[in-house]
Amino acid sequence: MSQAGAVEVRDVVVRYGDVTAVDGVSLTAPRGQVLALLGNNGAGKTSLLQVCEGFRRPDGGVATVLGLDPVGDHDALMPRLGIMLQAGGVYPWATVGEILELFAGFAATPLDTGMLLDRLGLRGVRRTRWRRLSGGEQQRLALAVALVGRPELVFLDEPTAGMDTEARHTTWQLVEELRADGVSVLLTTHLLDEAERLADQVVIMRSGRVAATGTPAELTAAAGIDLLEVHADAGLPVTALGDRIDAKIDETSPGEYSIAGALDSAAIAAVLAWFAEADARVTSVNSRRRTLEDVYLALTTTRAPAATSITTSTEAPR
Protein backbone atom coordinates (compact mmCIF):
# COMPACT_ATOMS: atom_id res chain seq x y z
CA MET A 1 0.00 0.00 0.00
CA SER A 2 1.38 3.36 -0.94
CA GLN A 3 2.19 5.95 1.66
CA ALA A 4 0.13 8.56 -0.14
CA GLY A 5 -2.92 9.89 1.65
CA ALA A 6 -6.38 8.52 1.13
CA VAL A 7 -7.23 11.81 -0.52
CA GLU A 8 -4.69 14.16 -2.04
CA VAL A 9 -5.97 17.47 -3.29
CA ARG A 10 -3.60 19.91 -5.00
CA ASP A 11 -4.62 23.45 -5.98
CA VAL A 12 -8.15 22.41 -6.81
CA VAL A 13 -10.41 25.05 -8.32
CA VAL A 14 -14.16 24.66 -8.86
CA ARG A 15 -16.14 27.32 -10.70
CA TYR A 16 -19.83 27.65 -11.41
CA GLY A 17 -19.98 30.26 -14.13
CA ASP A 18 -18.53 33.41 -12.61
CA VAL A 19 -18.62 32.06 -9.08
CA THR A 20 -15.48 30.41 -7.77
CA ALA A 21 -16.63 27.90 -5.15
CA VAL A 22 -13.25 26.33 -4.49
CA ASP A 23 -10.26 28.57 -5.04
CA GLY A 24 -7.00 26.66 -5.04
CA VAL A 25 -7.41 24.21 -2.18
CA SER A 26 -4.71 21.71 -1.25
CA LEU A 27 -5.09 19.12 1.46
CA THR A 28 -4.18 15.58 2.36
CA ALA A 29 -6.47 13.18 4.17
CA PRO A 30 -4.18 10.54 5.67
CA ARG A 31 -5.18 6.90 5.42
CA GLY A 32 -6.98 5.49 8.40
CA GLN A 33 -7.79 8.90 9.81
CA VAL A 34 -10.79 11.17 10.01
CA LEU A 35 -10.48 14.52 8.28
CA ALA A 36 -13.21 17.07 8.89
CA LEU A 37 -13.86 19.88 6.43
CA LEU A 38 -15.31 22.65 8.50
CA GLY A 39 -16.90 25.76 7.14
CA ASN A 40 -20.02 27.84 6.75
CA ASN A 41 -22.60 27.18 4.08
CA GLY A 42 -21.07 28.18 0.78
CA ALA A 43 -17.51 27.78 1.98
CA GLY A 44 -16.89 25.24 -0.78
CA LYS A 45 -16.92 22.03 1.28
CA THR A 46 -19.46 20.15 -0.79
CA SER A 47 -17.95 21.32 -4.07
CA LEU A 48 -14.57 20.03 -2.98
CA LEU A 49 -16.15 16.75 -1.95
CA GLN A 50 -17.84 16.48 -5.35
CA VAL A 51 -14.43 16.63 -6.99
CA CYS A 52 -13.09 13.90 -4.70
CA GLU A 53 -16.18 11.77 -5.35
CA GLY A 54 -15.69 12.07 -9.11
CA PHE A 55 -18.97 13.88 -9.68
CA ARG A 56 -17.18 16.69 -11.43
CA ARG A 57 -13.77 17.46 -12.81
CA PRO A 58 -11.97 20.28 -11.07
CA ASP A 59 -11.59 23.42 -13.16
CA GLY A 60 -8.00 23.51 -11.98
CA GLY A 61 -5.65 21.37 -9.93
CA VAL A 62 -5.65 17.65 -9.27
CA ALA A 63 -7.48 15.37 -6.87
CA THR A 64 -6.22 11.85 -6.23
CA VAL A 65 -8.32 9.41 -4.24
CA LEU A 66 -6.81 6.14 -3.03
CA GLY A 67 -4.12 6.79 -5.61
CA LEU A 68 -6.66 7.00 -8.43
CA ASP A 69 -8.25 9.71 -10.56
CA PRO A 70 -11.87 9.99 -9.35
CA VAL A 71 -13.16 10.71 -12.87
CA GLY A 72 -10.83 8.72 -15.08
CA ASP A 73 -10.60 5.69 -12.78
CA HIS A 74 -14.24 5.93 -11.73
CA ASP A 75 -15.17 2.28 -12.16
CA ALA A 76 -12.09 1.02 -10.33
CA LEU A 77 -12.52 3.51 -7.51
CA MET A 78 -16.23 3.33 -6.74
CA PRO A 79 -16.26 -0.17 -5.22
CA ARG A 80 -13.74 1.11 -2.65
CA LEU A 81 -15.68 4.22 -1.66
CA GLY A 82 -18.71 4.87 0.49
CA ILE A 83 -20.46 8.11 -0.37
CA MET A 84 -23.14 9.74 1.71
CA LEU A 85 -24.80 12.61 -0.10
CA GLN A 86 -26.61 15.45 1.61
CA ALA A 87 -29.97 14.55 0.13
CA GLY A 88 -31.90 12.88 -2.59
CA GLY A 89 -31.49 9.97 -4.90
CA VAL A 90 -33.38 7.33 -3.00
CA TYR A 91 -36.43 5.62 -4.43
CA PRO A 92 -39.31 7.22 -2.51
CA TRP A 93 -41.66 4.26 -2.87
CA ALA A 94 -39.16 1.60 -1.88
CA THR A 95 -38.81 0.49 1.73
CA VAL A 96 -35.77 0.91 3.95
CA GLY A 97 -35.00 -2.80 3.70
CA GLU A 98 -35.33 -2.87 -0.09
CA ILE A 99 -33.12 0.17 -0.54
CA LEU A 100 -30.37 -1.16 1.70
CA GLU A 101 -30.51 -4.60 0.06
CA LEU A 102 -30.30 -2.96 -3.37
CA PHE A 103 -27.15 -1.05 -2.49
CA ALA A 104 -25.72 -4.05 -0.62
CA GLY A 105 -26.23 -6.01 -3.84
CA PHE A 106 -23.84 -3.70 -5.69
CA ALA A 107 -20.92 -4.62 -3.37
CA ALA A 108 -18.52 -7.55 -3.54
CA THR A 109 -18.68 -8.34 0.19
CA PRO A 110 -21.41 -6.23 1.74
CA LEU A 111 -21.94 -5.83 5.44
CA ASP A 112 -24.81 -7.69 7.03
CA THR A 113 -27.78 -5.42 6.37
CA GLY A 114 -29.62 -6.61 9.48
CA MET A 115 -26.68 -5.57 11.62
CA LEU A 116 -26.57 -2.14 9.99
CA LEU A 117 -30.31 -1.66 10.48
CA ASP A 118 -29.93 -2.55 14.16
CA ARG A 119 -26.92 -0.32 14.68
CA LEU A 120 -28.61 2.67 13.08
CA GLY A 121 -31.93 2.09 14.80
CA LEU A 122 -33.70 1.39 11.53
CA ARG A 123 -34.96 -2.11 12.29
CA GLY A 124 -38.37 -0.76 13.26
CA VAL A 125 -38.83 1.07 9.95
CA ARG A 126 -37.45 -1.71 7.77
CA ARG A 127 -40.76 -2.05 5.95
CA THR A 128 -41.46 1.68 5.81
CA ARG A 129 -41.21 3.46 2.50
CA TRP A 130 -38.55 6.14 2.14
CA ARG A 131 -41.09 8.91 1.65
CA ARG A 132 -42.66 8.14 5.03
CA LEU A 133 -39.37 8.37 6.95
CA SER A 134 -38.43 11.32 9.12
CA GLY A 135 -35.49 13.45 8.08
CA GLY A 136 -33.26 11.80 10.65
CA GLU A 137 -34.26 8.32 9.53
CA GLN A 138 -33.52 9.23 5.93
CA GLN A 139 -30.10 10.47 7.01
CA ARG A 140 -29.40 7.23 8.87
CA LEU A 141 -30.42 5.17 5.88
CA ALA A 142 -28.20 7.30 3.65
CA LEU A 143 -25.34 6.56 6.04
CA ALA A 144 -26.14 2.84 5.99
CA VAL A 145 -26.13 2.93 2.17
CA ALA A 146 -22.70 4.58 2.23
CA LEU A 147 -21.27 1.98 4.61
CA VAL A 148 -22.88 -1.24 3.39
CA GLY A 149 -20.21 -1.94 0.76
CA ARG A 150 -17.33 -2.08 3.30
CA PRO A 151 -15.58 0.96 1.82
CA GLU A 152 -11.91 1.78 2.39
CA LEU A 153 -12.69 5.46 2.28
CA VAL A 154 -15.93 7.14 3.26
CA PHE A 155 -17.15 10.57 2.21
CA LEU A 156 -19.80 11.92 4.55
CA ASP A 157 -21.41 15.20 3.60
CA GLU A 158 -22.88 16.68 6.78
CA PRO A 159 -23.64 13.21 8.11
CA THR A 160 -25.57 14.22 11.20
CA ALA A 161 -27.64 17.04 9.73
CA GLY A 162 -31.24 16.57 10.76
CA MET A 163 -30.45 13.83 13.27
CA ASP A 164 -31.56 13.92 16.87
CA THR A 165 -28.98 13.77 19.64
CA GLU A 166 -29.13 10.00 20.03
CA ALA A 167 -28.74 9.33 16.31
CA ARG A 168 -25.91 11.84 16.20
CA HIS A 169 -24.04 10.00 18.93
CA THR A 170 -24.66 6.66 17.22
CA THR A 171 -23.25 8.12 14.03
CA TRP A 172 -20.21 9.40 15.84
CA GLN A 173 -19.63 5.97 17.34
CA LEU A 174 -19.90 4.42 13.90
CA VAL A 175 -17.36 6.85 12.50
CA GLU A 176 -15.03 6.05 15.38
CA GLU A 177 -15.45 2.34 14.69
CA LEU A 178 -14.72 2.88 11.02
CA ARG A 179 -11.55 4.66 11.98
CA ALA A 180 -10.62 1.84 14.36
CA ASP A 181 -11.08 -0.57 11.47
CA GLY A 182 -8.62 1.43 9.40
CA VAL A 183 -11.21 3.11 7.21
CA SER A 184 -10.36 6.63 6.09
CA VAL A 185 -13.09 9.20 6.54
CA LEU A 186 -13.52 12.60 4.96
CA LEU A 187 -16.51 14.42 6.34
CA THR A 188 -17.92 17.89 6.07
CA THR A 189 -19.66 19.54 8.94
CA HIS A 190 -20.46 22.88 10.38
CA LEU A 191 -20.81 21.36 13.83
CA LEU A 192 -17.77 22.16 15.87
CA ASP A 193 -18.34 19.52 18.50
CA GLU A 194 -18.57 16.95 15.72
CA ALA A 195 -15.24 18.00 14.27
CA GLU A 196 -13.62 18.25 17.68
CA ARG A 197 -14.84 14.83 18.72
CA LEU A 198 -14.20 12.89 15.51
CA ALA A 199 -11.47 14.50 13.52
CA ASP A 200 -7.78 13.69 13.53
CA GLN A 201 -7.32 16.59 11.17
CA VAL A 202 -9.50 19.63 10.69
CA VAL A 203 -9.47 21.81 7.61
CA ILE A 204 -11.35 25.04 8.04
CA MET A 205 -12.58 26.45 4.76
CA ARG A 206 -13.66 29.99 4.12
CA SER A 207 -14.82 31.40 0.80
CA GLY A 208 -13.40 28.51 -1.16
CA ARG A 209 -9.97 28.62 0.47
CA VAL A 210 -8.28 26.81 3.30
CA ALA A 211 -8.29 29.16 6.26
CA ALA A 212 -6.56 26.78 8.67
CA THR A 213 -5.49 23.18 8.97
CA GLY A 214 -4.35 21.17 11.92
CA THR A 215 -5.39 18.72 14.55
CA PRO A 216 -8.14 19.98 16.83
CA ALA A 217 -5.48 20.29 19.53
CA GLU A 218 -3.21 22.34 17.32
CA LEU A 219 -6.03 24.55 16.26
CA THR A 220 -7.26 25.13 19.76
CA ALA A 221 -3.77 25.49 21.16
CA ALA A 222 -4.56 22.88 23.73
CA ALA A 223 -1.21 23.30 25.37
CA GLY A 224 -2.01 26.83 26.38
CA ILE A 225 -4.62 29.16 27.66
CA ASP A 226 -5.93 31.81 25.36
CA LEU A 227 -7.68 34.14 27.77
CA LEU A 228 -7.11 35.26 31.30
CA GLU A 229 -9.76 37.32 33.03
CA VAL A 230 -8.49 39.09 36.09
CA HIS A 231 -10.70 41.01 38.50
CA ALA A 232 -8.78 43.62 40.45
CA ASP A 233 -8.79 47.34 41.25
CA ALA A 234 -10.13 49.53 38.49
CA GLY A 235 -7.89 51.76 36.40
CA LEU A 236 -4.60 49.89 36.59
CA PRO A 237 -2.11 50.89 33.84
CA VAL A 238 -2.31 47.48 32.20
CA THR A 239 -0.90 48.62 28.87
CA ALA A 240 2.49 48.43 30.54
CA LEU A 241 1.96 44.69 30.83
CA GLY A 242 2.09 44.59 27.05
CA ASP A 243 5.85 45.18 27.24
CA ARG A 244 6.32 41.89 29.03
CA ILE A 245 4.08 39.52 27.12
CA ASP A 246 2.70 39.19 23.61
CA ALA A 247 -1.02 39.49 24.25
CA LYS A 248 -3.98 41.74 23.75
CA ILE A 249 -4.73 43.48 27.03
CA ASP A 250 -7.90 45.39 27.82
CA GLU A 251 -9.83 46.68 30.77
CA THR A 252 -13.16 45.50 29.46
CA SER A 253 -15.08 47.15 32.29
CA PRO A 254 -13.80 48.88 35.42
CA GLY A 255 -11.77 46.33 37.35
CA GLU A 256 -12.12 43.58 34.75
CA TYR A 257 -9.06 42.88 32.71
CA SER A 258 -8.80 40.52 29.81
CA ILE A 259 -5.48 39.23 28.59
CA ALA A 260 -5.95 37.42 25.31
CA GLY A 261 -3.28 35.52 23.43
CA ALA A 262 -1.47 32.23 23.35
CA LEU A 263 -0.56 32.22 27.01
CA ASP A 264 2.06 29.73 28.16
CA SER A 265 3.03 29.19 31.78
CA ALA A 266 5.69 31.90 31.64
CA ALA A 267 3.19 34.40 30.27
CA ILE A 268 0.65 33.57 32.96
CA ALA A 269 3.32 33.91 35.62
CA ALA A 270 4.30 37.26 34.14
CA VAL A 271 0.69 38.47 34.23
CA LEU A 272 0.20 37.52 37.86
CA ALA A 273 3.62 38.93 38.78
CA TRP A 274 2.67 42.25 37.17
CA PHE A 275 -0.55 42.47 39.21
CA ALA A 276 1.46 41.67 42.34
CA GLU A 277 4.03 44.34 41.53
CA ALA A 278 1.24 46.83 40.93
CA ASP A 279 0.03 46.04 44.43
CA ALA A 280 -3.37 45.26 43.04
CA ARG A 281 -6.04 43.46 45.03
CA VAL A 282 -6.82 40.54 42.77
CA THR A 283 -10.23 39.09 43.60
CA SER A 284 -10.49 36.44 40.92
CA VAL A 285 -8.57 34.93 38.02
CA ASN A 286 -10.35 32.93 35.35
CA SER A 287 -8.63 31.19 32.53
CA ARG A 288 -10.22 29.99 29.35
CA ARG A 289 -8.92 27.48 26.88
CA ARG A 290 -9.40 28.33 23.28
CA THR A 291 -12.11 26.17 21.68
CA LEU A 292 -12.40 25.13 18.11
CA GLU A 293 -15.40 27.40 18.00
CA ASP A 294 -13.22 30.44 18.77
CA VAL A 295 -10.80 29.51 16.05
CA TYR A 296 -13.61 28.80 13.68
CA LEU A 297 -15.50 32.00 14.35
CA ALA A 298 -12.33 34.02 14.16
CA LEU A 299 -11.48 32.49 10.82
CA THR A 300 -14.87 32.34 9.20
CA THR A 301 -16.51 35.58 10.22
CA THR A 302 -15.30 39.15 9.89
CA ARG A 303 -11.87 40.11 8.67
CA ALA A 304 -10.50 36.63 8.48
CA PRO A 305 -6.90 36.56 7.41
CA ALA A 306 -6.19 35.32 3.91
CA ALA A 307 -3.74 32.89 5.44
CA THR A 308 -3.66 29.54 3.74
CA SER A 309 -2.42 27.60 6.72
CA ILE A 310 -2.24 27.94 10.45
CA THR A 311 -0.65 24.83 11.76
CA THR A 312 1.04 25.99 14.90
CA SER A 313 -0.38 26.39 18.35
CA THR A 314 1.18 29.76 18.85
CA GLU A 315 -1.09 31.71 16.54
CA ALA A 316 -3.53 33.86 18.40
CA PRO A 317 -7.12 33.85 17.30
CA ARG A 318 -7.91 37.08 15.56
Added chain:
Amino acid sequence: MTTLPSTLHNGLSRGWVELLQFARDKTAMIFTFSFPAILLILFGVIFGNEYNDAGVNAAQIFSASMIAYGIVSTAFITMGIGIAVDREDGTLKRLRGTPVTATAYFIGKWIFVATVSLLEVAVLLAIGVFGFDMRLPGDAGSWWTFAWLFVLSVISCTLLGIAASSLVRHARTAGAILNVPVVALQFLSGIFIHPITQLPDWMITLASVFPVKWIGQGFRSVFLPDSMTRFEAGGAWELGRIALALGAWCVAGLILSLMTFRWTGRRDG
Protein backbone atom coordinates in the same frame (compact mmCIF):
# COMPACT_ATOMS: atom_id res chain seq x y z
CA MET B 1 -10.45 -10.16 -3.69
CA THR B 2 -14.05 -11.14 -4.18
CA THR B 3 -15.38 -10.12 -7.54
CA LEU B 4 -17.98 -7.44 -7.82
CA PRO B 5 -21.53 -8.32 -8.81
CA SER B 6 -21.97 -8.23 -12.57
CA THR B 7 -23.43 -5.36 -14.54
CA LEU B 8 -26.35 -7.62 -15.41
CA HIS B 9 -27.01 -8.42 -11.75
CA ASN B 10 -26.93 -4.73 -10.81
CA GLY B 11 -29.17 -3.88 -13.73
CA LEU B 12 -31.68 -6.57 -12.84
CA SER B 13 -31.86 -5.62 -9.18
CA ARG B 14 -32.34 -1.98 -10.14
CA GLY B 15 -35.02 -2.89 -12.65
CA TRP B 16 -36.86 -4.81 -9.95
CA VAL B 17 -36.84 -1.82 -7.58
CA GLU B 18 -38.02 0.45 -10.41
CA LEU B 19 -40.94 -1.89 -11.03
CA LEU B 20 -41.75 -1.96 -7.31
CA GLN B 21 -41.69 1.81 -7.31
CA PHE B 22 -43.98 2.00 -10.30
CA ALA B 23 -46.44 -0.54 -8.93
CA ARG B 24 -46.68 1.38 -5.66
CA ASP B 25 -47.02 4.82 -7.20
CA LYS B 26 -50.66 4.31 -8.13
CA THR B 27 -51.17 7.70 -9.77
CA ALA B 28 -48.26 7.24 -12.15
CA MET B 29 -49.33 3.69 -12.91
CA ILE B 30 -52.96 4.48 -13.59
CA PHE B 31 -52.18 7.41 -15.85
CA THR B 32 -49.44 5.61 -17.74
CA PHE B 33 -51.76 2.73 -18.55
CA SER B 34 -54.97 4.63 -18.98
CA PHE B 35 -53.97 7.33 -21.43
CA PRO B 36 -53.41 5.19 -24.54
CA ALA B 37 -56.31 2.97 -23.45
CA ILE B 38 -58.71 5.90 -23.20
CA LEU B 39 -57.58 7.21 -26.58
CA LEU B 40 -58.13 3.78 -28.11
CA ILE B 41 -61.63 3.55 -26.63
CA LEU B 42 -62.46 7.05 -27.88
CA PHE B 43 -61.15 6.43 -31.39
CA GLY B 44 -62.82 3.04 -31.47
CA VAL B 45 -66.20 4.33 -30.39
CA ILE B 46 -66.13 7.49 -32.48
CA PHE B 47 -65.03 5.88 -35.73
CA GLY B 48 -66.67 2.57 -34.91
CA ASN B 49 -67.71 0.86 -38.05
CA GLU B 50 -66.33 3.32 -40.57
CA TYR B 51 -64.62 1.85 -43.60
CA ASN B 52 -65.89 -1.52 -42.66
CA ASP B 53 -64.00 -3.51 -45.20
CA ALA B 54 -63.38 -7.22 -45.55
CA GLY B 55 -64.68 -7.71 -42.04
CA VAL B 56 -62.25 -5.14 -40.57
CA ASN B 57 -63.64 -2.02 -38.96
CA ALA B 58 -61.97 1.18 -37.84
CA ALA B 59 -61.96 0.19 -34.19
CA GLN B 60 -59.93 -2.91 -34.98
CA ILE B 61 -57.49 -0.91 -37.07
CA PHE B 62 -57.03 1.55 -34.24
CA SER B 63 -56.55 -1.33 -31.82
CA ALA B 64 -53.55 -2.48 -33.88
CA SER B 65 -52.16 1.00 -34.55
CA MET B 66 -52.52 2.24 -31.00
CA ILE B 67 -50.04 -0.40 -29.85
CA ALA B 68 -47.46 1.82 -31.52
CA TYR B 69 -48.67 4.80 -29.50
CA GLY B 70 -48.69 2.69 -26.33
CA ILE B 71 -45.08 1.63 -26.83
CA VAL B 72 -43.88 5.07 -27.86
CA SER B 73 -45.59 6.78 -24.96
CA THR B 74 -44.32 4.25 -22.44
CA ALA B 75 -40.84 3.64 -23.78
CA PHE B 76 -39.97 7.11 -25.05
CA ILE B 77 -41.90 9.36 -22.68
CA THR B 78 -41.62 7.27 -19.51
CA MET B 79 -37.92 6.79 -20.19
CA GLY B 80 -37.32 10.45 -20.99
CA ILE B 81 -39.20 11.71 -17.94
CA GLY B 82 -37.75 8.96 -15.73
CA ILE B 83 -34.17 9.91 -16.54
CA ALA B 84 -34.88 13.63 -16.16
CA VAL B 85 -36.39 12.94 -12.74
CA ASP B 86 -33.52 10.61 -11.76
CA ARG B 87 -31.08 13.30 -12.76
CA GLU B 88 -32.91 16.05 -10.90
CA ASP B 89 -33.65 14.21 -7.66
CA GLY B 90 -30.14 12.84 -7.33
CA THR B 91 -30.88 9.18 -8.08
CA LEU B 92 -28.34 9.18 -10.87
CA LYS B 93 -25.82 10.94 -8.73
CA ARG B 94 -26.25 8.49 -5.89
CA LEU B 95 -25.81 5.58 -8.30
CA ARG B 96 -22.77 7.31 -9.79
CA GLY B 97 -21.20 7.00 -6.35
CA THR B 98 -21.58 3.21 -6.35
CA PRO B 99 -20.15 0.44 -8.53
CA VAL B 100 -23.24 0.74 -10.76
CA THR B 101 -22.14 1.44 -14.34
CA ALA B 102 -24.12 3.38 -16.93
CA THR B 103 -24.85 0.09 -18.68
CA ALA B 104 -26.27 -1.39 -15.47
CA TYR B 105 -28.39 1.70 -15.00
CA PHE B 106 -29.82 1.40 -18.50
CA ILE B 107 -30.41 -2.32 -18.17
CA GLY B 108 -32.51 -1.57 -15.11
CA LYS B 109 -34.39 1.18 -16.90
CA TRP B 110 -34.91 -0.99 -19.95
CA ILE B 111 -36.30 -3.87 -17.89
CA PHE B 112 -38.70 -1.46 -16.26
CA VAL B 113 -39.78 0.19 -19.50
CA ALA B 114 -40.05 -3.09 -21.42
CA THR B 115 -42.19 -4.65 -18.69
CA VAL B 116 -44.48 -1.65 -18.52
CA SER B 117 -44.68 -1.52 -22.32
CA LEU B 118 -45.60 -5.19 -22.46
CA LEU B 119 -48.37 -4.63 -19.91
CA GLU B 120 -49.49 -1.58 -21.86
CA VAL B 121 -49.70 -3.65 -25.05
CA ALA B 122 -51.65 -6.32 -23.15
CA VAL B 123 -54.16 -3.69 -21.96
CA LEU B 124 -54.60 -2.35 -25.50
CA LEU B 125 -54.98 -5.84 -26.94
CA ALA B 126 -57.55 -6.71 -24.29
CA ILE B 127 -59.56 -3.62 -25.24
CA GLY B 128 -59.24 -4.51 -28.92
CA VAL B 129 -60.20 -8.14 -28.44
CA PHE B 130 -62.97 -7.74 -25.91
CA GLY B 131 -64.24 -4.29 -26.89
CA PHE B 132 -63.87 -4.26 -30.65
CA ASP B 133 -63.77 -7.93 -31.65
CA MET B 134 -60.19 -7.74 -32.87
CA ARG B 135 -58.92 -11.19 -33.88
CA LEU B 136 -55.58 -12.36 -32.48
CA PRO B 137 -53.42 -14.08 -35.08
CA GLY B 138 -53.29 -17.85 -34.85
CA ASP B 139 -50.02 -18.47 -36.66
CA ALA B 140 -46.56 -18.53 -35.12
CA GLY B 141 -45.18 -16.31 -37.88
CA SER B 142 -47.34 -13.35 -36.87
CA TRP B 143 -46.31 -13.70 -33.23
CA TRP B 144 -42.67 -13.89 -34.26
CA THR B 145 -43.17 -10.61 -36.12
CA PHE B 146 -44.90 -9.24 -33.02
CA ALA B 147 -41.93 -10.29 -30.87
CA TRP B 148 -39.14 -8.73 -32.91
CA LEU B 149 -41.25 -5.69 -33.61
CA PHE B 150 -41.89 -5.19 -29.91
CA VAL B 151 -38.22 -5.60 -28.99
CA LEU B 152 -36.93 -3.28 -31.73
CA SER B 153 -39.63 -0.72 -30.94
CA VAL B 154 -38.91 -0.65 -27.23
CA ILE B 155 -35.15 -0.52 -27.72
CA SER B 156 -35.26 2.27 -30.30
CA CYS B 157 -37.78 4.32 -28.29
CA THR B 158 -35.96 3.92 -24.97
CA LEU B 159 -32.66 4.92 -26.53
CA LEU B 160 -34.30 7.96 -28.10
CA GLY B 161 -35.92 8.69 -24.73
CA ILE B 162 -32.47 8.67 -23.10
CA ALA B 163 -31.20 11.09 -25.73
CA ALA B 164 -34.28 13.29 -25.44
CA SER B 165 -33.94 13.46 -21.65
CA SER B 166 -30.85 15.61 -22.09
CA LEU B 167 -33.01 18.24 -23.81
CA VAL B 168 -35.09 18.52 -20.65
CA ARG B 169 -33.86 21.14 -18.24
CA HIS B 170 -36.39 20.53 -15.48
CA ALA B 171 -38.16 17.29 -14.72
CA ARG B 172 -41.49 19.06 -14.26
CA THR B 173 -41.51 20.22 -17.89
CA ALA B 174 -40.33 16.87 -19.25
CA GLY B 175 -43.84 15.57 -19.97
CA ALA B 176 -44.82 18.68 -21.89
CA ILE B 177 -41.62 18.74 -23.94
CA LEU B 178 -41.53 15.06 -24.80
CA ASN B 179 -45.22 14.84 -25.71
CA VAL B 180 -44.94 17.40 -28.50
CA PRO B 181 -42.98 15.25 -30.97
CA VAL B 182 -44.81 12.12 -29.86
CA VAL B 183 -48.34 13.41 -30.43
CA ALA B 184 -47.37 15.17 -33.67
CA LEU B 185 -45.87 11.95 -34.98
CA GLN B 186 -49.02 9.98 -34.14
CA PHE B 187 -50.92 12.18 -36.58
CA LEU B 188 -48.18 12.15 -39.22
CA SER B 189 -47.64 8.43 -38.96
CA GLY B 190 -51.18 7.20 -39.46
CA ILE B 191 -51.76 6.16 -35.88
CA PHE B 192 -54.49 8.68 -35.05
CA ILE B 193 -55.41 9.08 -38.74
CA HIS B 194 -56.40 6.15 -40.87
CA PRO B 195 -55.67 5.42 -43.56
CA ILE B 196 -52.28 7.09 -43.76
CA THR B 197 -52.77 7.44 -47.53
CA GLN B 198 -55.10 10.39 -47.01
CA LEU B 199 -52.14 12.45 -45.71
CA PRO B 200 -50.18 14.70 -48.12
CA ASP B 201 -47.15 12.99 -49.60
CA TRP B 202 -44.67 15.24 -47.83
CA MET B 203 -46.18 14.28 -44.48
CA ILE B 204 -45.82 10.62 -45.25
CA THR B 205 -42.26 11.20 -46.39
CA LEU B 206 -41.51 13.10 -43.20
CA ALA B 207 -43.16 10.45 -41.04
CA SER B 208 -41.16 7.75 -42.81
CA VAL B 209 -38.00 9.21 -41.35
CA PHE B 210 -39.19 8.48 -37.79
CA PRO B 211 -39.88 5.14 -36.15
CA VAL B 212 -43.56 5.63 -35.24
CA LYS B 213 -44.92 5.04 -38.77
CA TRP B 214 -42.97 1.79 -39.04
CA ILE B 215 -44.05 0.56 -35.62
CA GLY B 216 -47.74 1.20 -36.39
CA GLN B 217 -47.47 -0.39 -39.82
CA GLY B 218 -45.77 -3.41 -38.29
CA PHE B 219 -48.45 -4.00 -35.68
CA ARG B 220 -51.17 -3.61 -38.29
CA SER B 221 -49.42 -6.35 -40.26
CA VAL B 222 -49.65 -8.62 -37.21
CA PHE B 223 -53.31 -8.06 -36.42
CA LEU B 224 -54.97 -7.15 -39.73
CA PRO B 225 -55.55 -9.31 -42.79
CA ASP B 226 -53.22 -8.86 -45.76
CA SER B 227 -56.05 -7.29 -47.75
CA MET B 228 -55.55 -4.19 -45.65
CA THR B 229 -52.16 -3.48 -47.23
CA ARG B 230 -53.93 -1.32 -49.80
CA PHE B 231 -54.36 1.31 -47.07
CA GLU B 232 -50.61 1.43 -46.43
CA ALA B 233 -48.44 4.10 -47.97
CA GLY B 234 -46.32 1.52 -49.74
CA GLY B 235 -49.21 -0.77 -50.56
CA ALA B 236 -47.50 -3.58 -48.64
CA TRP B 237 -46.55 -4.43 -45.04
CA GLU B 238 -42.85 -3.93 -45.89
CA LEU B 239 -41.61 -5.97 -42.92
CA GLY B 240 -38.01 -5.92 -44.15
CA ARG B 241 -38.05 -2.16 -44.45
CA ILE B 242 -39.65 -1.87 -40.98
CA ALA B 243 -36.88 -3.99 -39.44
CA LEU B 244 -34.28 -1.92 -41.25
CA ALA B 245 -35.79 1.42 -40.19
CA LEU B 246 -36.17 0.40 -36.55
CA GLY B 247 -32.72 -1.20 -36.51
CA ALA B 248 -31.26 2.03 -37.87
CA TRP B 249 -33.06 3.99 -35.15
CA CYS B 250 -31.65 1.64 -32.50
CA VAL B 251 -28.14 2.42 -33.75
CA ALA B 252 -28.85 6.15 -34.04
CA GLY B 253 -30.49 6.15 -30.62
CA LEU B 254 -27.51 4.39 -29.09
CA ILE B 255 -25.08 6.88 -30.58
CA LEU B 256 -27.24 9.86 -29.58
CA SER B 257 -27.74 8.60 -26.04
CA LEU B 258 -24.03 7.87 -25.59
CA MET B 259 -23.21 11.35 -26.85
CA THR B 260 -25.74 13.19 -24.73
CA PHE B 261 -26.16 11.22 -21.50
CA ARG B 262 -25.14 13.11 -18.38
CA TRP B 263 -25.13 11.80 -14.82
CA THR B 264 -25.83 15.18 -13.30
CA GLY B 265 -27.93 18.18 -14.20
CA ARG B 266 -26.49 21.29 -15.79
CA ARG B 267 -26.69 23.26 -12.59
CA ASP B 268 -25.67 20.39 -10.41
CA GLY B 269 -22.25 19.39 -9.38
